[in-house]
Amino acid sequence: MSDDQPTLWDAVVAAEVVPDAPIAPAVRPAPRILRVSELNRRVRGLLDADAQLADVFVEGEVSQPSFPPSGHCFFTLKDANSQLRSVCFREQLEHATVRPMHGMNVICRGRVRAYEPQGTYQLYVETITPAGAGDLHARYEALRVQLAAAGLFDEGRKRPIARWPRRIGVVTSPVGAVWRDITNVLRRRYPMCELVLAPTVVQGVTAAPAIVRALQRLYAQPDLDTIILARGGGSLEDLWSFNDERVVRAIAESPVPIIVGVGHESDVTLADFAADLRAPTPSAAAELATPDATQMATILGRLRDRASAALMGWASQRRRLLDSERRALTGLAPDIDAARQRTADLVDRAGRAAGDRVQRRRMSLTGAGDSLRTLSPAATLERGYAVARTTDGRIVRDAGAVEPGDPLHVIVARGSVDARVEKTRPDADDELFS
Amino acid sequence: MTEPAELAALSDADLAKRPFDELVAALQQVVQRLEAGNAGLEESIELYKQGLRLHGACDTRLQQAELTITELGRRGVTGAEPAEEA
Numbered sequence: 001m002s003d004d005q006p007t008l009w010d011a012v013v014a015a016e017v018v019p020d021a022p023i024a025p026a027v028r029p030a031p032r033i034l035r036v037s038e039l040n041r042r043v044r045g046l047l048d049a050d051a052q053l054a055d056v057f058v059e060g061e062v063s064q065p066s067f068p069p070s071g072h073c074f075f076t077l078k079d080a081n082s083q084l085r086s087v088c089f090r091e092q093l094e095h096a097t098v099r100p101m102h103g104m105n106v107i108c109r110g111r112v113r114a115y116e117p118q119g120t121y122q123l124y125v126e127t128i129t130p131a132g133a134g135d136l137h138a139r140y141e142a143l144r145v146q147l148a149a150a151g152l153f154d155e156g157r158k159r160p161i162a163r164w165p166r167r168i169g170v171v172t173s174p175v176g177a178v179w180r181d182i183t184n185v186l187r188r189r190y191p192m193c194e195l196v197l198a199p200t201v202v203q204g205v206t207a208a209p210a211i212v213r214a215l216q217r218l219y220a221q222p223d224l225d226t227i228i229l230a231r232g233g234g235s236l237e238d239l240w241s242f243n244d245e246r247v248v249r250a251i252a253e254s255p256v257p258i259i260v261g262v263g264h265e266s267d268v269t270l271a272d273f274a275a276d277l278r279a280p281t282p283s284a285a286a287e288l289a290t291p292d293a294t295q296m297a298t299i300l301g302r303l304r305d306r307a308s309a310a311l312m313g314w315a316s317q318r319r320r321l322l323d324s325e326r327r328a329l330t331g332l333a334p335d336i337d338a339a340r341q342r343t344a345d346l347v348d349r350a351g352r353a354a355g356d357r358v359q360r361r362r363m364s365l366t367g368a369g370d371s372l373r374t375l376s377p378a379a380t381l382e383r384g385y386a387v388a389r390t391t392d393g394r395i396v397r398d399a400g401a402v403e404p405g406d407p408l409h410v411i412v413a414r415g416s417v418d419a420r421v422e423k424t425r426p427d428a429d430d431e432l433f434s
Numbered sequence: 435m436t437e438p439a440e441l442a443a444l445s446d447a448d449l450a451k452r453p454f455d456e457l458v459a460a461l462q463q464v465v466q467r468l469e470a471g472n473a474g475l476e477e478s479i480e481l482y483k484q485g486l487r488l489h490g491a492c493d494t495r496l497q498q499a500e501l502t503i504t505e506l507g508r509r510g511v512t513g514a515e516p517a518e519e520a
Binding site: 032164191195199217222297308 | 453454455458461462464465468469471473474478479480481482485486490492493495496500501502504505506507515
């Protein structure tokens with residue numbers, strides 16, 4: 001009997017230690033128990049395997065679109081009876097010609113897949129087209145491509161918006177919330193500017209030419225710094241005049257920077273592309289057009305404080321300068337005395353030095369005189385020496401140079417003696433000191 | 435750009451007609467000159483006076499500013515074409 005084979009005995013023990021264990025049911029095949037993730041993966045595999053779901057067109061009404069910071073858009077497509085979760089990722093959304101709006105009828109193209117973590121399936125949208133506006137949309141797209149090719153939307157055309165506008169032109173409907181919003185924003189933010197309103201209708205078939213006329217009236221105005229073209233939200237059809245080629249071209253021709261704020265954040269018209277600056281809403285356009293003067297009081301106060309500080313700083317700096325100059329001056333005074341002292345010393349020393357030199361000269365002159373006198377032949381003679389000369393005048397220095405009988409002329413200190421040589425002793429040389 | 439000294443010398447009424455940003459810019463210029471610190475005493479005091487005057491003008495404007503609105507086409511002809519110039 002092998003140890004690792006369960007025995008009947010084992011079963012009995014097991015039954016004993018778990019007394020509440022139910023009596024084993026009749027033998028039948030054990031069910032295959034799936035984990036949740038296994039099941040979701042299986043469903044996903046089924047959906048992925050369906051070729052029709054991989055590329056599908058669905059028509060429906062957009063409900064509750066949300067635009068989280070990720071840049072993606074989540075919404076529900078629905079009809080009278082049913083709903084379909086949908087997602088349009090940022091990359092696709094950026095290239096979409098319409099942004100999903102609540103209530104908008106659209107045709108979405110995409111693929112259906114399961115999202116395992118939540119056990120849901122949804123439509124991953126590739127393109128969104130307004131339903132029932134296929135023709136309109138095709139025109140929009142064609143015009144967008146055409147005007148882009150003409151350079152009307154080039155980034156290089158965008159001009160900076162004046163920072164301190166004095167006159168702002170506004171093209172909008174004078175009735176309704178938009179004009180009121182703009183004036184409210186400007187009263188609050190920057191009431192020191194002047195608004196020039198060129199009223200126009202902004203809806204219906206007459207809107208496009210009317211908007212163009214209003215723009216051109218503003219273009220004829222002198223000294224405008226900025227133009228705002230604005231319209232409130234509405235259906236795709238309502239906003240259609242802002243996709244009109246005449247309007248778009250008129251915007252591109254504006255002699256002053258132009259801000260376009262049409263509809264809501266999600267509405268993008270060709271007018272937006274042609275503007276120097278796109279504002280998400282009319283109120284935002286008014287804000288983008290002006291500095292915020294509510295902070296101006298603070299800025300002005302700060303400027304005044306800086307002026308005061310600068311003046312005080314000026315004064316204290318000059319005072320410091322004066323102080324340091326005064327210190328420098330008082331520091332210089334003892335130097336003058338010392339210099340005077342030094343000068344006096346120098347004069348003294350110079351005088352003394354000159355006196356010494358004269359004295360030394362005098363003393364050395366006397367010495368020289370003494371030496372000279374010592375060296376003189378007269379002095380030698382005076383000391384008792386004599387000079388003997390032969391008749392031809394030669395001085396006798398060698399006894400051998402004369403012969404007995406030679407006459408000699410002997411000079412002494414006082415007078416001279418004529419004498420004759422008696423005898424010569426040339427070898428005797430010590431006689432003088434004997 | 436108008437010299438701050440010229441602006442500060444204007445009467446209140448004339449000063450009130452100047453654009454707001456011009457006044458602010460002039461005030462900034464005055465402050466910068468003062469801060470440079472190379473003006474003499476009389477000049478510095480004069481600059482300071484100009485600064486105070488410009489600041490006062492800006493402040494008044496800030497308190498009293500009212501949005502001016504001109505509507506084209508309301509005066510004169512109501513036709514579709516531009517009816518008047520500025």
